[in-house]
Amino acid sequence: MSTTGLQTENGESAAGQVIGLSGALTVHELAALHGKLAEPTLSPTIDLSGVTRIDTAGAWALAEFEQRVAAAGGTLRYRGASEAAELLLGTVRRALPVPEPEPPSASGPRALLEATGRRVVAAVTFLRGLLEYLGMFVAGLVRVLLHPREFRLTALVAHCDDVGLRAVPIVSLMAFLIGVVLAFQGATQLRQFGAEVFVVDLIAISVLRELGILLTAIIVAGRTASAFTAAIGSMKMRQEIDAMRTLGLDPVTVLFVPRILALLLMLPILGLIADVMGLFGGALMSWIELGISPSMFRTRLVADTDISNVIAGLIKAPVFALIIGVVGCHAGMQVKGDAESLGRMTSSAVVTAIFAVIVADALFSIFFAEVGL
Amino acid sequence: MTTPEHPGARETLIRVRGLRTQFGSHVVHDGLDLDVYRGEILGVVGGSGTGKSVLLRAITGLDTPAAGRIEAFGTEVLGASPEERERLDQRWGVMFQDGALFSSLTVRENVEVPLRRIPDLTPELRRALADLKVSLVGLPYRAGEAYPSELSGGMRKRAGLARALALDPEIVFLDEPTAGLDPIGASAFDSLINTLSEALGLTVFLVTHDLDTLYATCDRIAVLAEKRVLVTGTLPQMLEVDHPWVQEYFTGPRARLARGAGRSDTKPEAE
Numbered sequence: 001m002s003t004t005g006l007q008t009e010n011g012e013s014a015a016g017q018v019i020g021l022s023g024a025l026t027v028h029e030l031a032a033l034h035g036k037l038a039e040p041t042l043s044p045t046i047d048l049s050g051v052t053r054i055d056t057a058g059a060w061a062l063a064e065f066e067q068r069v070a071a072a073g074g075t076l077r078y079r080g081a082s083e084a085a086e087l088l089l090g091t092v093r094r095a096l097p098v099p100e101p102e103p104p105s106a107s108g109p110r111a112l113l114e115a116t117g118r119r120v121v122a123a124v125t126f127l128r129g130l131l132e133y134l135g136m137f138v139a140g141l142v143r144v145l146l147h148p149r150e151f152r153l154t155a156l157v158a159h160c161d162d163v164g165l166r167a168v169p170i171v172s173l174m175a176f177l178i179g180v181v182l183a184f185q186g187a188t189q190l191r192q193f194g195a196e197v198f199v200v201d202l203i204a205i206s207v208l209r210e211l212g213i214l215l216t217a218i219i220v221a222g223r224t225a226s227a228f229t230a231a232i233g234s235m236k237m238r239q240e241i242d243a244m245r246t247l248g249l250d251p252v253t254v255l256f257v258p259r260i261l262a263l264l265l266m267l268p269i270l271g272l273i274a275d276v277m278g279l280f281g282g283a284l285m286s287w288i289e290l291g292i293s294p295s296m297f298r299t300r301l302v303a304d305t306d307i308s309n310v311i312a313g314l315i316k317a318p319v320f321a322l323i324i325g326v327v328g329c330h331a332g333m334q335v336k337g338d339a340e341s342l343g344r345m346t347s348s349a350v351v352t353a354i355f356a357v358i359v360a361d362a363l364f365s366i367f368f369a370e371v372g373l
Numbered sequence: 374m375t376t377p378e379h380p381g382a383r384e385t386l387i388r389v390r391g392l393r394t395q396f397g398s399h400v401v402h403d404g405l406d407l408d409v410y411r412g413e414i415l416g417v418v419g420g421s422g423t424g425k426s427v428l429l430r431a432i433t434g435l436d437t438p439a440a441g442r443i444e445a446f447g448t449e450v451l452g453a454s455p456e457e458r459e460r461l462d463q464r465w466g467v468m469f470q471d472g473a474l475f476s477s478l479t480v481r482e483n484v485e486v487p488l489r490r491i492p493d494l495t496p497e498l499r500r501a502l503a504d505l506k507v508s509l510v511g512l513p514y515r516a517g518e519a520y521p522s523e524l525s526g527g528m529r530k531r532a533g534l535a536r537a538l539a540l541d542p543e544i545v546f547l548d549e550p551t552a553g554l555d556p557i558g559a560s561a562f563d564s565l566i567n568t569l570s571e572a573l574g575l576t577v578f579l580v581t582h583d584l585d586t587l588y589a590t591c592d593r594i595a596v597l598a599e600k601r602v603l604v605t606g607t608l609p610q611m612l613e614v615d616h617p618w619v620q621e622y623f624t625g626p627r628a629r630l631a632r633g634a635g636r637s638d639t640k641p642e643a644e
Contacts, residue, residue, distance in 0.1 A: 055541035338476035
């Protein structure tokens with residue numbers, strides 16, 4: 001590599017300004033060279049006889065200067081250019097990019113309006129997409145019921161294992177700790193009124209009605225929606241889904257039905273496990289902290305807490321399961337060809353699923369309050 | 374075996390001696406020697422699994438061979454210090470099979486990545502140079518703003534070449550540049566390689582399966598077989614090599630077609 005940097009030397013001749021360049025005209029010296037050639041004068045001559053090395057960056061600076069001189073109505077002449085430099089200069093001159101104008105973009109209130117409109121349309125399209133996938137799942141389920149042979153039992157069992165069985169430890173631990181926390185917090189508050197024993201009602205109602213199933217659904221959304229999106233998305237990326245279609249396999253029956261069905265079957269069971277573990281954690285903490293014996297806890301639980309609480313809790317499970325499954329599968333199918341979009345869709349699936357589960361839970365609360373359950 | 378050798382009149386850019394690469398107990402190369410001379414377009418051919426791409430990866434330092442010496446521009450590649458390595462990286466460019474563009478960046482930003490290493494380049498100059506490289510490889514101006522996933526396979530390869538050429542390397546390594554391109558796109562790519570090599574004084578190390586590319590572009594061919602470079606030489610010399618695989622490769626039905634269609638005046642070695 002040449003160590004002699006760029007040297008310039010300005011002179012005057014009868015024909016006009018002479019710019020003498022010598023040394024290396026490479027990308028390393030481009031900034032200096034570009035600075036030297038900033039001011040176009042009329043019909044200058046560039047003397048290249050001292051140039052030791054020239055690359056496309058150097059040639060670009062010359063060609064670009066040429067353009068500016070031409071725009072000012074002059075012509076640029078070269079002196080002492082080597083054959084290689086001429087060739088390179090010619091190639092670069094021909095390849096000089098012609099910038100195309102940016103497409104006009106609106107600004108001000110119109111742009112704001114347009115952006116808002118686009119967002120609204122995107123949101124509506126997204127919701128419609130989710131509904132479409134829900135419909136596809138139901139249609140696929142009906143088709144499978146009519147033609148049981150098309151049903152993929154092995155896939156269903158594998159997904160049940162993945163979605164259900166493998167989630168049991170984390171769901172149990174989470175519910176147990178929630179029970180412990182509720183008992184502890186409830187005890188300190190209720191002790192002020194001497195109503196420690198109501199901690200049983202507090203734990204039972206909050207775990208059975210709300211927290212057990214809601215937190216289970218949130219954990220499953222984080223675990224499973226992302227897994228669905230990643231699995232389906234990477235299949236989409238590698239055109240496996242297109243291959244499936246050409247082989248006469250329906251992605252809905254092959255991919256969506258076993259996954260969402262597994263969630264539908266497993267989420268209520270996980271919710272029930274969470275309920276039991278939550279009560280267990282609460283009972284343990286009440287015993288240690290408040291001295292409420294397990295048998296007393298049981299008696300109060302059975303006497304004061306209506307079974308409707310359990311029903312009100314678990315009835316939400318299938319709805320949450322549908323939300324998580326449909327969001328996960330839909331996001332997977334939105335993955336485009338690049339790795340970036342796979343990551344984006346996976347995280348968006350988790351956020352959407354958790355958000356939708358919480359919204360659904362709020363709607364359930366209002367509904368139950370209205371019907372008095 | 375006859376190995377048509379060159380008189381050492383030309384500058385050797387890359388010198389590989391006694392290269393041995395293996396994966397576990399599977400030996401890919403054993404005692405492989407190869408020279409790449411300045412200014413030539415060297416085509417590396419060989420059957421599937423003879424380790425053409427492995428050789429490319431070994432020379433560029435992506436894989437570490439089990440034994441042997443690799444010298445590039447007079448620097449030992451294997452024992453290079455980080456500074457030497459960085460200097461080497463600026464003197465060669467690699468185009469991977471599918472372009473290997475960074476998918477989160479636009480084509481222009483991809484080309485700008487190597488340019489960021491030049492300390493006093495302003496963003497405007499960097500952008501202008503990237504635009505020039507994009508146009509130099511024959512992509513339309515708008516392609517610079519596109520993301521790799523929005524481009525066709527041929528355009529991605531061109532964009533990969535633009536990135537490999539960003540720092541004006543002295544040698545470019547091309548891994549299967551025409552694989553997966555339609556014949557028109559492939560022959561356009563061939564002539565692009567020829568033009569660039571001539572105009573920029575590039576040395577090209579080209580791994581290929583494509584006989585048409587060999588006929589259209591390569592000055593010299595190296596055949597990989599039996600775990601080493603079996604023979605190097607010009608195309609006419611290849612036709613006279615007495616080895617079953619080389620015979621089959623260069624005189625098979627596809628080769629005859631390519632020869633008929635390809636450049637008839639295959640460049641004799643100008644020594």
